Amino acid sequence: MDASQIIQKMEVWRFSSRRVVFVIRIMRVEVLLLLLLCQTAGKMHSMNCPFPEDPFPILHEFYQPGELVIGRIPSHIFFFDSSPSFMEQPTWMLADKPVSIPKEYQNILALAFAVKEINEKSGILPNLSLGFHILNSYYIAKMTYKATLSLLSTQQRFIPNFKCDHQKNLIAVFGALASETSANIATVLALYKIPQFTSGSHAPLHGGKMLFPHLYQMVPNEAHQYMGVVRLLLHFRWTWIGLMAMDDDNGDRFLQAVVPLLTQNRICSSFTLRITKMAFMDDFITVVLRLEEQYRVFLQSKANVYFVYGEPPSLHILSMLLSAAAKFALPPLGKVWVVTSQWDFNTWSINRIWDIEVFHGAISFAVHSSQPPGFPDFLQIVRPSWSKGDGFIQEFWEQAFSCSMTMSDPHKENERICTGEEKLESLPAIFFEMRMTGRSYSLYNAAYAVAHAFHAMHMSRSKQKKKINGGQLNFQNIKPWQLHHFLKYIEFNNTAKDTVRFNENGEILEGFDITNWITFSNSSFVRVKVGRLDPQAPRGQELMVNDDQIVWHKSFNQVLPISVCNDNCHPGYSKKKKDGEKFCCYDCVSCPEQMISEQKDMDVCVKCPEDRYSNAHQTKCISKVVIFLSYKEPLGIILAVLSISFSLITALVLGIFIKHQDTPIVKANNRSLTYMLLISLLLCFLCSLLFIGQPLKVTCLLRQTTFGLIFSVALSSVLAKTITVVLAFTATKPGSGMRKWVGKRMANSIVLFCSFIQAGICVLWLSTSLPFPDKDMHSLNDKIILECNEGSAAMFYCVLGYMGFLAILSFTVAFLARKLPDSFNEAKFITFSMLVFCSVWLTFVPTYLSTKGKSMVAVEIFSILASSGGLLGCIFSPKCYIIILRPKLNNREQLIRRNKIK
Structure with missing residues (x-):
């Protein structure tokens, strides 16, 4: 054969x-x-x-x-x-x-x-x-x-x-x-x-x-182009797009490569359209009718961005359909077309009327091109007679300028005669461009x-003095395959000052120009370079786009198009997937408390750090304010003034009692216990100052233990006073054996014993779990509370419980001894003071537990001042009244006589 x-x-x-x-x-x-x-x-x-x-x-x-x-x-x-x-042999053409x-x-x-x-x-x-x-x-x-x-x-x-x-x-x-x-x-x-x-x-x-x-x-390798398109979509936040590819093996491979890439980057396709590949005239009508049906898919889609992959002539058919949509009474499309490097506005000669404004604002990944300096001048000399060997120019000239080179053809009788002097620059851009395109630049x-490469091979062989004939290379003996070695390593600068070189796979090391197509009603257009895709750039910097230079389709009024399945979730909301739909379609739900979303379309809300809290709209985290009961704020000042004032009053009372220590009213009920009680009350007032100011390690250690010990001494003194009254009354009865228990020894023993128990509790507390400065991040959403962590809440309540036990015991004994017939009996006052004390601290517990921050500290200070003030006022105010205002009553005879009268 x-x-x-x-x-x-x-x-x-x-x-x-x-x-x-x-x-x-x-x-x-x-x-x-x-x-x-x-x-x-x-x-x-x-x-x-x-x-x-x-x-x-x-x-x-x-x-x-x-x-x-x-x-x-x-x-x-x-x-x-x-x-x-298959029934007959096909004709030629x-x-x-x-x-x-x-x-x-x-x-x-x-x-x-x-x-x-x-x-x-x-x-x-x-x-x-x-x-x-x-x-x-x-x-x-x-x-x-x-x-x-x-x-x-x-x-x-x-x-x-x-x-x-x-x-x-x-x-x-x-x-x-x-x-x-x-x-x-x-x-x-x-x-x-x-x-x-x-x-x-x-x-x-x-x-x-x-x-x-x-x-x-x-x-460049087409895989770089796919990644570039994905980066472009992510750059403009376009996550809902239409996808179009040729209905052939190339289209299949394209979809197999691109669809997983889009999915990995959280981009979905509203539809996937396969463009029919036309091969025969009979197919043309079928293709157009099919695309007319698919055109309605465009209209129903919410996607504003279409990603198109195809090669001629399928792209020509798609372009013709879109530009001629008005002929089918279909509304025009106002979309953003993102196209690969195969795309170009190159219409057929039979389709001279082509409205390309539907593609206004399209973005393409164009093959990089520069302009060799002599090319425009070269185009000026191109005429029908410029080269005898050019068998293409007659068809081009006749169809581009709608004229006939000869009248011998009966089918061209109605066409004008070509003059041969027509200008290429007068042709619409869809027919011919005076600037070198990316494809032409590649050739x-x-x-x-x-x-x-051939020159490099010639120089290499000349140096080796092999196959030299008269100083010239015998090109007849050159085989084409011998060029491959030199093509692999070739690198040169062309006349446009671009470097040309190949990688190990025979692919040119070059990038893509991001081109914005600006079209006009006269079938002309302008390519505007708005960015660059450089696969050799560092990771994350491959794509550079100048957003301000891009001109969008007129339907968007020069506002950045939005192409999403549904409206964006605003900051403060997160996405929730809709059942049965693609992951790009979702509902928006507000963020939970203390969680935020700062950007649009966040998948999940982010929890604020512990030292920050979310604002009302849950769009950002705000630094929490650090708070503690300070001496600089009104509440701290008031409590500090009250504490000092009460301590001064207590000191004054102590001074009065010391001055009148020999009077009957001071001597009654054990003078040493009175001094001890006043000193402990003075210290109680002053210890409240430990609770004001920024918590420190020392103040946290002393705060509760000092308060517990001093109050225990005060309560022990009150209890000793009450027991002394009871014992004194009992000892005055004839034949009573209680006389030996009456005296300072008994009172001091009570005070020491009761205080020792509280001291033991405090020592146990400090040896097991020391109190320490702490930050409460969670009690208040917008504040950080500086506080003293008690270390052990159980030990704290043991201290309070023991003081409550002493108070109840004192109240009980005083209540029983309130009616004893003694002019110097202060059991009535102790009863009332203990009633005040218990009322204050019983109220303190629930109030303390229900407050947070500096309010909790203020409650405890107030309880200390109130209970201490109650003891001071109830026990010592009647005596001070007599000592200062009624001194005549401060003698034994007067008190005994008044008692008999009563």
């Missing part, structure tokens, strides 16, 4: 369904087997070409001869075919008029411009000329294979692997933008190890270096990469 038979078989078997992919692969294997046989049989020997010219040549090609030739297979022009039928994508012509010119510059530079490829051979693929697999084999054949012949006279020396091939076309090219070129450069997504989707080891990507750099 020869090559022509293989091609005829490829022409007969034309498939558009995935169900026959296996057969297509078998055909590819047959092509490779044929090439192997040709290599074995022909041995690539030189011979005069006896083969006839190709009976079915590719209609559109651009050939410029050179000693070294770069091949390229674009998809600039295509035909609409009829749907295939039914459409009588080809359809072009005018904007693709700039890519062809970019290669021509690069070759022209390289040939004019004396520093690159000296004494060698560089040429190119461009063959159209028509977006058809069989034509892609034929174009690839034609590059391996003699000019105007179709016999691969046989060198005839004037055989072109092919050193590299540039693929098309569509990944499928580049894959078909690589399948054939893999046998020859010819370097292939692609400016479309290819390696990450089709196995990369494992399947295509000789492929070089002039665009421009690829041509320079090949030239620099």
Whole structure:
């Protein structure tokens, strides 16, 4: 089976369904087997070409001869075919008029411009000329294979692997933008190890270096682009998006890579739309009708951001539908389109009226491009007659300017004649751009990469003095595969001062430009660079976006678009997932007490630290105020003044009693006990000062124990006084044996014994659990209470309980002795004082437990002052009255006489 038979078989078997992919692969294997046989049989020997010219040549090609030739297979022009039928042999091409994508012509010119510059530079490829051979693929697999084999054949012949006279020396091939076309090219070129450069997504989707080891990507790895889009969505807080991808294997791989990435970053898709891949004319109406139904999905979705992945011509169909939505009486879409680097406004020539304002404000990850200085001048010389080898310019010129180069075609009788002097800059941007696009710039750099690699190889061999012929490199002996070593390590600066180099996977080390598309009603647009995606930047700094430069779609009134499933949860609220819906759809619930959410859409509320509390709206934590009963605040001042005042009064009473110590009223009821009681009351008043001020280690140790001991001494003195009265009355009876118990010894023993028990309790307390300064963070939400931690609450209440026991005992004895017939009997006053004392401390306990902070300390100070004041007032005020105001009554005779009268 020869090559022509293989091609005829490829022409007969034309498939558009995935169900026959296996057969297509078998055909590819047959092509490779044929090439192997040709290599074995022909041995690539030189011979005069006896083969006839190709009976079915590719209609559109651009050939410029050179000693070294770069091949390229674009998809600039295509035909609409009829749907295939297995009942008869398919015809060649039914459409009588080809359809072009005018904007693709700039890519062809970019290669021509690069070759022209390289040939004019004396520093690159000296004494060698560089040429190119461009063959159209028509977006058809069989034509892609034929174009690839034609590059391996003699000019105007179709016999691969046989060198005839004037055989072109092919050193590299540039693929098309569509990944499928580049894959078909690589399948054939893999046998020859010819370097292939692609400016479309290819390696990450089709196995990369494992399947295509000789492929070089002039665009960065597409995986970087996916992560860049996710970072962009997170940057603008867009968590509810529409997702669109081609309905083919590429689309499947895209979704398999992107959907988990979106989920990991808490981004959901409102819908996932598969864009039909159109291949035949009959499919066009079906595709449009299907997309019309899917257009209504756009209208029903709450998402304001659509992430689109696709390749021509599927993107063309989607663009046509969106721009022509008014024809179907559908409301226009005001959305933010986030698109990958394959996207461009390059319409078909048959669709001249294209309203692109629907894409106003779109954001794309464009292949980085700069402007070589001579390119605009080069475009000025492009005319229909500028190059005899350009087989593309006639179709481009006629369809771009809506004119005819000749009137011989009856189908063009109604069109005007092209003058040939039309200006490219007059074309709308969707047809042609005067600035070099990212795709054109990639081809421009690829041509320079090949030239620099060949030049590096020439210099290397010249230094080794191998294969030198008259000082020149014998390029006829150069094989394309020998360039790979030099391409891997090539690094140079192009005329735009950009550095071009590849990584170990053959991918160019470059980033993406974040481009904002600003469209106008006359089908023109402006690309505005608003950011940069640099995969080589430090982690977290890969994406840089200037928000202020972005122009949004007019429907957003230049306000940052919001794209979420539901309204954001404001600070103070957290998200709660809705049952049965995606995690991006949620309800908002207010934060619990002492928890906050400072940002919108927080998953959970955060608990404030112990030293901070939440504000009323639960949006932030506020530092708590540190409080304690201070001498600087009114309450502290009042209590301190009362404490000092009572202590001064007590000292005054003590002074009065000392001055009148020999009077009967002072001598009565044991004078030493009276002094002891007054001194203990004086200390009780003063010990309340230990409770005022910031708690310190020393004050915490002394506070409760000092208060307990002093009060125990006071109560013991009162008890001793009361018992003394009872014993004295009993001892006066005839024959009483109680006389020996009456005296100072008995009273002192009572005081010492009762006080010793309280001292023992305090020692036990301090030896087991010392009181210490502490901070109460929880009692009050907005305050930190500086307090003394008692160490052991049980021991504290033991101290209070023992004082209560002494008070009740004193009250009982005094109550029983209140009516004894003695002029100096003070049991009545003690009874009343103990009643006051018990009332104060019984009230103290529940009040103390129900208060917090400095109020608790104030309650205890008040109880100390009140109970001490009650003892002082009830016991000593009657005596002071007699001593000071009624001194005549302060003698034994008067008191006895008054008692008899009573």
